[in-house]
Amino acid sequence: MRALTKYITIAFVLIASVVIGQQTPAPAQTEVYTIVGATAHIGNGTVIDNAILIIENGKITVCADAATTKIGQRGTVINAQGKHVYPGFIATNTTLGLVEVGAVRPSNDDDEIGNMIPHVRSLIAYNAESKVVESMRPNGVLMAQIRPLGGRISGTSSVVQLDAWNWEDAAVKADDGIYVNWPSSMTRGRWWLGEDPGFKANKNYPKDIDELKTFMNNAKAYAKGTSDVNLPFEAMKGVFDGSQRLFISANDERQIRDVIAFKNEMNIEHVILVGGYQSYKVAAELKANNISVVLQRVQDLPAMDDHDYDLPYKLPKLLTDAGVLVTLGYDGEYWQVRNLPFYAGQVTQFGMSDADALQLITENAAKILGVETTAGTLEVGKDATLFISEGNALDMRGNQVSRAFIQGRDISLETHQTRLWKRYAKKVEIKK
Template sequence: MLAIKNGRILTIANRIIEQGTVLVESGKIVEVGSEVEISVDADIIDVEGKVVMPGLIDAHTHLGIWEEGIGESGADGNEKSAPLTPQLRAIDAVNPFDQAFEDALKAGVTTVGTGPGSSNVLNGESIALKTYGHVVDEMVVKDPVGAKAAFGENPKVVFGKQEKAPYTRMAIAALLREALLNADNYLKQEHPEYNIKHEAVAKILRKEVPLKAHAHRADDIMTALRIAKEFNLDLTIEHGTESHKIAGYLAQQGVPVVFGPTMVSRSKVELKERDFSTAKVLVEAGVKLAIMTDHPVIPIQYLSICAGLAVKAGLDWQEALRAITINPAQILGISDRVGSIESGKDADLIVLSGNPLALESRVEKVLINGSLVVDNGKTINTNKELTD
């Protein structure tokens, strides 16, 4: 048993404990509170004067898929050979030895959603992973967590250069509808011949996974919403650069937004209105918000800085913390395990020197599944696997 005591605990579960204890056993949180009884044989980590909170979660990255310092040979995110590749699986591209996993750990990012890029109309399946481990299959929290689709500029540019569809936004929508209709017809057959593409799209139709719609412009977001309504799909908006323009409508439809990346230049037309104030507009309208880095677009270790910049632009600081903890956990469908400090959840915890959103604050300790993996800002236990 392990007791982390005397810290200011930000549970992200609607309470802050000014001087409390988190009790951990067998990789799970057993108890959290201000009057937790600690057994005499427990290991103790005294964190007096420090802040304790759940590990950070980034719902939209390409961690391990576009690898650090390797270049083209480590770029496995975009299969540009065809506009419809729903059968691709992120787990087959993730390299757990990517340097960025250690960067994530040192920054307190303990769980990520990672997946294919946005060159295609349908790009493949995304996955949720812990950021510690050497065997990707053992790092999985949930697989899959979504099916990636892309609207707007990216598929148009990629396939326009190849002189094949989609040249236009109309063709993107038509190709997606066609894939959904073909999969629906496949499901209606009594004894269909197995088709791996139709099987992947069928998961979207059966609501086993949401359609993760890459969409920056408001009109592209509306196209995604339109198609989701037509086929009765679960939907998340990924990026949402112009989502502030239709924030009320998104709230009315109950569609969450995984917002970002915003700490970047206006590198293409779709980013011309990028602004951190969009986060405030979305939350005030009632939209569930997660903040992303889109790593490697923004390096994964700057997730908390992105949240802090959203606060600077007007977002409430507690909402900003929710946007990098419980909200992404809920959007990824893994909030039963991670995202807050509550009994029964995985003991993924970080200890900070101060305010989690302050630039000067340091991540001093990181625990994943109750095991200390970062201590005094340095990774440890790098030669052993974590057990559930």
């Protein structure tokens, strides 16, 4: 009994260590804010050099050129002269809030047992008090799509805002899509068993696709009406009626062409390609079939020895030039999400303008996730999810966020990292 009490005490201490110091979510907006003098980066390619923005009841009610508008300042005035205001950055294809410490299994809730599990909802596992989540806000990442991993059909993703009490408060768009891991067309030998470690064709590739098609056809038949309840099939209904996206992870050219054929065969309205490493080879087909692309992080090495060294860097430009709707994402990561604005900054060195690169992680991301009516740009009527930066937010040197709002709420930018910085900065000062 004494040992049990000891372990219970340890458990409470561990839980408290996570919660204590966590910033309390900001209360609902009660006063009007007017931001004046900033350079407003709208997120759709437009830039206003001297802007006035008014935030009221959680919404943007004014966004105009201060030199030409006759609208006066109201409420609390924020002088942002010489600064920049941006729509909140939107991260896609992440496990934010589902993993706290990768090496500690009890803190990981991003993967469930099973192969075809579309009914597994990532949203209800989302930890709004995660210290990883709070560390996103000081870089301007204010919204994210969280997704499960594993299996052929991993489960259901959701879009959340990153200042909330719990998953119910965090939800911006619940169950926005289903994530599918497309079968691999290639396989590698198991070197530890003496096999050739090189790539070779996956003999089971056609069989794996047939299994996925069988499941989808059964789910489509179920959606037409049945008296029996089947949770996996029930979760797929939105894919067939167009209310949900189908996010399919695939990278090589053969896979991507098969995904295009699959979309047409299944008559699915919204298919989003995730990864898309060789998507530039079939960009015209992707555009013709209205398939958007969520790329993996661009700060990466080429996958093959004979690929251009800068292929990951210039891929967003290649696809955008072909007319494909593109956003920058991850490979189910969580810590790296804080670097999202700097990934966008990276592509500006490979042909994209700052405005176009910004659009990748604002308006484009919102359109791909289906939240463009409320997020993604600084436009009248949309949620006031935005931030003020001292300089260019796509540059590490300029990304110094001084104020941030989520749905009009003036949120804290304090994190576990900033608290440690202040603590040890004082220690250094004492020594001096």
